[in-house]
Amino acid sequence: xxxxxxxxLDIGGVLLTSAHERMAQFDAPREFTDVRGLLGxxxxxxxxxxxxxxxxxxxxxxxxxxxYGAITxxxxxxPALMDALYTGTEPFxxxxxxxxxxxxxAGLVVAALTNDLAAFHGDADLxxxxxxxxxxTVIDGSVTGVLKPDSRAYAHALAxxxxxxxxxxxxxxxPGNCAGSRAAGIVTVEVDLRDPGAAxxxxxxxxxxxxxx
Numbered sequence: 212x213x214x215x216x217x218x219x220l221d222i223g224g225v226l227l228t229s230a231h232e233r234m235a236q237f238d239a240p241r242e243f244t245d246v247r248g249l250l251g252x253x254x255x256x257x258x259x260x261x262x263x264x265x266x267x268x269x270x271x272x273x274x275x276x277x278x279y280g281a282i283t284x285x286x287x288x289x290p291a292l293m294d295a296l297y298t299g300t301e302p303f304x305x306x307x308x309x310x311x312x313x314x315x316x317a318g319l320v321v322a323a324l325t326n327d328l329a330a331f332h333g334d335a336d337l338x339x340x341x342x343x344x345x346x347x348t349v350i351d352g353s354v355t356g357v358l359k360p361d362s363r364a365y366a367h368a369l370a371x372x373x374x375x376x377x378x379x380x381x382x383x384x385x386p387g388n389c390a391g392s393r394a395a396g397i398v399t400v401e402v403d404l405r406d407p408g409a410a411x412x413x414x415x416x417x418x419x420x421x422x423x424x
Contacts, residue, residue, distance in 0.1 A: 215398070215418050216378040218314040221359075221366060222325040222349075224384035224401050225410075226342070228309045230272070231258075232404065233296040238264045243282060249405060262358045264387045271329065286316055297335070302341045307413045311345050313420045321345065323382065326352040326359055326388075348372075359383070360391025369395070380417045 220226050231247040245251050257274065260266035279295075280287020283350050294316060311321050323346045330353035342394040343349065350368050357367060369376055376396030383389050384402040390416040392399040402410040407422050415422060 213375070213399070215375045215380050217320040217372050217374055217380070218232075218414070218418060219322050219324050219379050219381040219397070220307070220311070220346075221381075221385075221388065221402075222323050222343075223331070224240040224404060225382050225407075226304060226311075227337075228304060228322070229384065230293065230296050231351055233302075233359065236300075237296060239279065240282060243279060251312050260344055262386055268385065269330070272331065283294070289331050290335070293331050293337075294335055295336050297332070300336060303340070304407065304411075306408055308342060308345070310414060310420070313415075314418060315345070317418070317420060320347050320372060320374075322347055322368070322372060323349040323351075324359065324364065329353040339342065353406055358387040359385075362391060362395060363412065365392055365395035365397060369397075380414055382414055404424060 223229060229248075231250045234244045234247040235250065237244050248255050248257045250267065255348040257266060257271050261268055263367060270291070270396045276289045276292040278293050285291055292364050314321050328338060328349070329352045348371055350371060355364075355367060357364045359365070365376075369379065372379060377398060380398045380400065381392045382402055383392065383402045384404055386401060389399050389401040399415070400410045400413050412422070
C-alpha cells in the first residue's frame with residue numbers, strides 16, 4: 212500500500228458497540244436476547260445469512276425490531292429498538308476513539324462510511340454525541356441513498372476524501388462490506404466482533420501509529 216493518509220470507519224459495530232453486544236445486557240426476555248449474531252448462546256441463522264451475503268442488515272434488524280415490538284407492545288420499529296438498546300452505558304469503543312485521536316494527531320483524515328446512522332438512530336441523542344464530531348466527514352448511506360457494498364458507496368467516499376484507494380484504511384464488521392471495499396482497492400480490515408481489539412491493532416500497524424498506552 213501507499214503511505215496512508217486517511218482512516219475510514221464504519222460506525223455501527225466498529226466505533227459504536229454493536230447492537231448484538233448491547234443485547235447481552237438488555238432488559239428483555241432471553242428468548243430475544245440469546246439470539247444475537249455470533250455472540251449469543253443460541254443460533255442466529257438470519258444473521259448468518261447477512262454475513263454470507265444472502266440477507267441485508269436492514270431486513271435483519273427490521274425483523275428483530277418487529278419481534279421486540281411484539282414482546283413489549285411497542286412500535287416495533289428499528290429506531291425504537293435501537294433507542295432502547297443504546298440507552299445507558301457508554302456506546303462507543305474507547306480503543307477506536309483513541310485510534311481516531313491518534314490518527315488525527317498524525318495528520319490523517321478521519322472519516323466515516325456507514326449505511327444506517329440516520330435510518331437506525333434518527334434524531335436520537337446518540338447521533339448528536341460529541342464523539343461523532345471527531346470525524347472530519349460522515350458519509351451515511353441512509354442519506355446518500357447508496358449503501359455498502361455497492362461499489363458507488365466506496366467511489367463516493369474516495370471522491371469526498373480526494374484520495375486514491377490505496378491511501379485509505381477502512382474498518383468494517385460485515386464481510387460483504389469488506390469485500391466491496393477490497394474490490395474498490397481500499398486497504399481493508401475486517402472487524403470480528405468477538406475480538407474487535409485485533410482489528411484496531413491491525414489498523415494501527417497499517418497506519419504506522421504507536422499502540423495506545
